[in-house]
Amino acid sequence: EIEMTQSPATLSVSPGESATLSCRASEEISMNVAWYQQKPGQAPRLLIHGASTRANGVPARFRGSGAGTEFTLTVSSLQSEDFAVYYCQQYKDWPLLTFGGGTKVEIK
């Protein structure tokens, strides 16, 4: 099973600043990574697939990058609605899909 490790667990950011979230895979997964945003009491929302392709309707301030084992989600100019928990998911090792433990982005 491929393990996905996200860091940091919590990120404190002021509105208008940028947030950089990391996700590391335990083995090479090419660009087979998706990122999701989850707000309290809500289902996850797909943000990024293929490591860097934004899903439909996702604002351009969300940028995914990386390949191999190291991946990054950057949220520029954080808005109030961006404070949430973010998860990465690998799908290289299908069907054994695995998620990272999540990064909570909170207001500083």
Added chain:
Amino acid sequence: QVQLVETGGGLVKPGGSLRLSCAASGFSFSDYFVTWIRQAPGKGLEWVSYIGPAGNTIYYADSVKGRFTISWDNANNSLYLQMNRLSGEDSAMYYCARAPGSSWASRWYFDLWGRGTLVTVSS
């Protein structure tokens, strides 16, 4: 409106069974790859099971293999998860979710999620 609505969760005793349903509207399950993903309270996401549009592609996580059965009903356009021999470790919010496409890459991430149904296993 394209949406998924899960039902069937509740409180069940250890060793008991429960059947979750996921009703689709605005699209047909027979055209998509769909999955069940769960989230224990305060925890992260865990993939549970997956079924392809023809129903002949089915996968389970090791943690539920032999206890859970995924299926879908074309007539009712609904997805199901039959859960047997439940334990406390199965307590979670259960989400059904849909993959966006049929190409290899677009089968394995999920762009449409339901709001979830909560399963609590406790005596």
